[in-house]
Amino acid sequence: MFFHNFKYTLKVLLKNKVLVFWAILWPLILGTLFYMAFSNMASSEKLDIINLGIVDNEYYNKNEYLKTAIDNLSNSENENQLFKTTYEDQEKLNEMLNSKKIDGYIYVDINEIKIIVKESNINQTIIKYVVDEIEEYQNLISDLVSYKVKDVLLNNEIPNYDQIINNIVIKINQEKNYFNNLSEKNMDYMMIEYYTLLAMACLYGALLSSEAIKNYLGNASRKGSRVNLAPIKRTTLIMSGFLATFIIQLATITSLLLYTIFMLKVDYGNQIHFVILLSLVGSIAGISLGFLVGSAPFKSDSTRNGIMNVIVMLGCFFAGMMGVKMKYVIDTNLPLINKLNPSNMITDGFYSLYYYDNLSRYYFNLLSLLFLTIIFIIISVYYLRRKKYDSI
Amino acid sequence: MKKIIEIKNLTKKYKQLTAIDNLSFDVYENEILGLLGPNGSGKSTTINSILSLLNYDSGSIKIFNKEMSPEAYDIKSKIGVVFQDVAVFEELTVIENIDYFCGLYINDKKIRKEYVKDAIDLVGLNEFIKFYPKQLSGGLLRRLNIACGIAHKPKVIFLDEPTVAVDPQSRNSILEGIKKLRENGATIIYTTHYMEEVEIICDRIIIIDKGKIIAKGNKEELKKLVNIEEKITIELLEKLSNVQKEKIIKLNHVVEFVEAEKSIVLTYSSGRKNLSDLIEFMNNSKIKYSRIYSELPTLNDVFLELTGKELRD
Numbered sequence: 089m090f091f092h093n094f095k096y097t098l099k100v101l102l103k104n105k106v107l108v109f110w111a112i113l114w115p116l117i118l119g120t121l122f123y124m125a126f127s128n129m130a131s132s133e134k135l136d137i138i139n140l141g142i143v144d145n146e147y148y149n150k151n152e153y154l155k156t157a158i159d160n161l162s163n164s165e166n167e168n169q170l171f172k173t174t175y176e177d178q179e180k181l182n183e184m185l186n187s188k189k190i191d192g193y194i195y196v197d198i199n200e201i202k203i204i205v206k207e208s209n210i211n212q213t214i215i216k217y218v219v220d221e222i223e224e225y226q227n228l229i230s231d232l233v234s235y236k237v238k239d240v241l242l243n244n245e246i247p248n249y250d251q252i253i254n255n256i257v258i259k260i261n262q263e264k265n266y267f268n269n270l271s272e273k274n275m276d277y278m279m280i281e282y283y284t285l286l287a288m289a290c291l292y293g294a295l296l297s298s299e300a301i302k303n304y305l306g307n308a309s310r311k312g313s314r315v316n317l318a319p320i321k322r323t324t325l326i327m328s329g330f331l332a333t334f335i336i337q338l339a340t341i342t343s344l345l346l347y348t349i350f351m352l353k354v355d356y357g358n359q360i361h362f363v364i365l366l367s368l369v370g371s372i373a374g375i376s377l378g379f380l381v382g383s384a385p386f387k388s389d390s391t392r393n394g395i396m397n398v399i400v401m402l403g404c405f406f407a408g409m410m411g412v413k414m415k416y417v418i419d420t421n422l423p424l425i426n427k428l429n430p431s432n433m434i435t436d437g438f439y440s441l442y443y444y445d446n447l448s449r450y451y452f453n454l455l456s457l458l459f460l461t462i463i464f465i466i467i468s469v470y471y472l473r474r475k476k477y478d479s480i
Numbered sequence: 481m482k483k484i485i486e487i488k489n490l491t492k493k494y495k496q497l498t499a500i501d502n503l504s505f506d507v508y509e510n511e512i513l514g515l516l517g518p519n520g521s522g523k524s525t526t527i528n529s530i531l532s533l534l535n536y537d538s539g540s541i542k543i544f545n546k547e548m549s550p551e552a553y554d555i556k557s558k559i560g561v562v563f564q565d566v567a568v569f570e571e572l573t574v575i576e577n578i579d580y581f582c583g584l585y586i587n588d589k590k591i592r593k594e595y596v597k598d599a600i601d602l603v604g605l606n607e608f609i610k611f612y613p614k615q616l617s618g619g620l621l622r623r624l625n626i627a628c629g630i631a632h633k634p635k636v637i638f639l640d641e642p643t644v645a646v647d648p649q650s651r652n653s654i655l656e657g658i659k660k661l662r663e664n665g666a667t668i669i670y671t672t673h674y675m676e677e678v679e680i681i682c683d684r685i686i687i688i689d690k691g692k693i694i695a696k697g698n699k700e701e702l703k704k705l706v707n708i709e710e711k712i713t714i715e716l717l718e719k720l721s722n723v724q725k726e727k728i729i730k731l732n733h734v735v736e737f738v739e740a741e742k743s744i745v746l747t748y749s750s751g752r753k754n755l756s757d758l759i760e761f762m763n764n765s766k767i768k769y770s771r772i773y774s775e776l777p778t779l780n781d782v783f784l785e786l787t788g789k790e791l792r793d
């Protein structure tokens with residue numbers, strides 16, 4: 089009987105397309121979508137050729153250093169080409185700036201070089217570096233001139249564009265590092281979003297187990313009434329159903345872990361056994377949530393599904409699935425919510441494994457999850473013990 | 481006769497509504513007992529209470545001489561139930577559904593295979609064993625529902641309106657199947673609100689209304705409850721004179737005379753030759769008529785007589 093019910097429960101669950109989609113495929117799909125979104129973000133940080141506008145006026149054309157330097161940096165034969173320059177009047181450049189055809193423009197007037205930008209991303213920063221660098225050089229030269237070494241310099245050293253470019257490249261590389269550092273920090277947060285996926289997959293085990301349990305209970309479905317009339321102990325039914333959902337969960341979580349580690353390059357830290365332990369406890373938490381929702385005397389299945397979705401999806405949202413800011417906001421302003429939120433317990437557990445050397449935060453999450461699971465099971469047992477109903 | 485089920489003073493309330501009211505009856509071995517009642521009369525509630533699915537307020541239920549309870553596995557193993565609503569798995573094929581439910585009773589794989597095949601033969605689903613419930617017509621789905629309930633060869637079978645919303649062909653095949661189950665030794669409790677079905681297959685009938693038994697017996701006994709033996713309708717081609725009417729009313733055994741525009745309906749309390757007597761009278765009196773026919777009373781007449789309302793709405 090145990091094996092018979094186990095086998096058919098497995099079959100019924102795996103042939104239920106809606107369940108298979110949400111409980112098994114959806115976490116994988118969502119993971120892939122995250123990956124695509126993040127890799128777009130990463131590639132946008134690469135240095136492209138910058139569209140630079142120049143106000144084509146008298147002062148610019150008189151500023152030899154600047155003009156030559158920009159020309160040099162805009163040379164399309166130069167492998168370090170930085171700029172694609174457009175010479176226009178200011179009005180036209182403002183227009184181009186507004187329509188994002190250029191990243192910024194340079195306006196030279198009688199005593200200073202102005203940089204006009206609208207945003208402040210890496211491109212704007214680079215324009216500023218270039219101009220600063222050139223100005224600095226220019227100042228140096230003026231100083232030198234005032235020390236009457238003008239001739240020497242004029243003849244030998246100036247304008248040394250290679251040096252300018254070198255300096256700029258060095259600056260830019262520093263800048264790149266800075267940005268890379270920034271995005272590495274971002275990566276930490278991205279990990280959190282991946283961890284919420286695993287939390288979701290664990291807890292969506294509830295969809296499977298609630299479906300299984302409904303088929304065993306006389307008041308939950310007509311099939312349940314029929315199964316209830318068979319001479320089988322309820323514990324046999326429930327344990328075989330638990331085994332079936334647990335095995336599906338194991339397969340789901342294993343494939344999600346492998347997929348995120350090897351395909352999506354998600355980092356779970358070095359202590360894989362703790363990762364597995366948390367996944368297992370998370371899965372059991374999900375299954376017991378399903379037992380609770382499936383056995384509680386709700387009027388309809390849509391109520392049941394609604395409750396599970398709110399607990400799991402809203403929970404994942406609060407745990408940072410759609411952006412880590414949310415987790416931060418909840419953790420700081422409404423800490424109790426995330427302390428009770430099973431999605432956050434799992435997410436935070438993984439994050440603490442990845443981020444901290446110390447395991448105390450991990451254990452706190454693990455034990456909270458176990459505690460919650462036990463509560464789910466106790467309430468389920470209360471409902472599962474009833475065999476005669478006032479109304480079916 | 482051996483009592484298989486013994487129900488005493490069963491009462492079940494849904495909040496204020498008393499769905500079954502102090503019901504007592506027995507079911508005997510190898511009979512087909514019909515529970516006949518209009519919609520909402522409490523048939524399903526009775527069955528679900530007997531099966532220990534529902535809490536009831538008072539009364540006792542014994543099956544095979546033992547108190548029925550959710551843990552009475554020895555009793556449960558000998559019972560088969562076909563619910564009013566179809567209860568099968570959408571995700572399993574016809575044969576898998578039957579095998580699943582049968583397997584909850586029969587452990588031995590070889591025996592089970594045989595039983596499943598027998599059930600499929602009985603309901604005539606041989607051509608559809610690989611079909612999913614969604615692909616079956618309403619009638620075939622009902623047959624699958626039945627097969628799932630009886631595949632384990634139970635000694636006692638409850639069938640709750642198994643033919644609701646089924647075309648006549650499927651209905652006949654279902655009724656044939658039920659007769660076969662009885663021939664194979666099963667005791668059957670059959671609920672319906674179709675009196676024709678009850679008349680065809682039931683040995684004994686219990687008529688219930690508003691949760692109370694209003695009559696029981698075999699169909700002859702029930703029909704004796706009402707003062708009707710026969711109804712004769714005459715479709716007339718001319719108007720009867722008052723004298724002629726008087727004479728007809730005075731014919732033997734006539735208890736009621738109802739006149740419509742172009743016909744009259746006579747109700748007889750008893751008698752064997754009523755129709756031929758009437759025809760003779762009509763011919764002698766030279767009354768012209770187009771048709772004259774006799775009907776035996778139905779359970780509907782019984783129900784009408786006892787409750788003042790029709791069995792079917």
Ligand SMILES: Nc1ncnc2c1ncn2[C@@H]1O[C@H](COP(=O)(O)OP(=O)(O)OP(=O)(O)O)[C@@H](O)[C@H]1O
Pocket residue numbers: 479480494497499517518519520521522523524525526564641673
């Ligand atoms: N779950 C329930 N809650 C409240 N009232 C109910 C419930 N189930 C049935 N009833 C009421 O109890 C009475 C008996 O219902 P029951 O379903 O037993 O009738 P039935 O004879 O099987 O009718 P049908 O021929 O329509 O199946 C009806 O008045 C019905 O409205």
Ligand SMILES: [Mg+2]
Pocket residue numbers: 523524525564640641
């Ligand atoms: Mg009913």
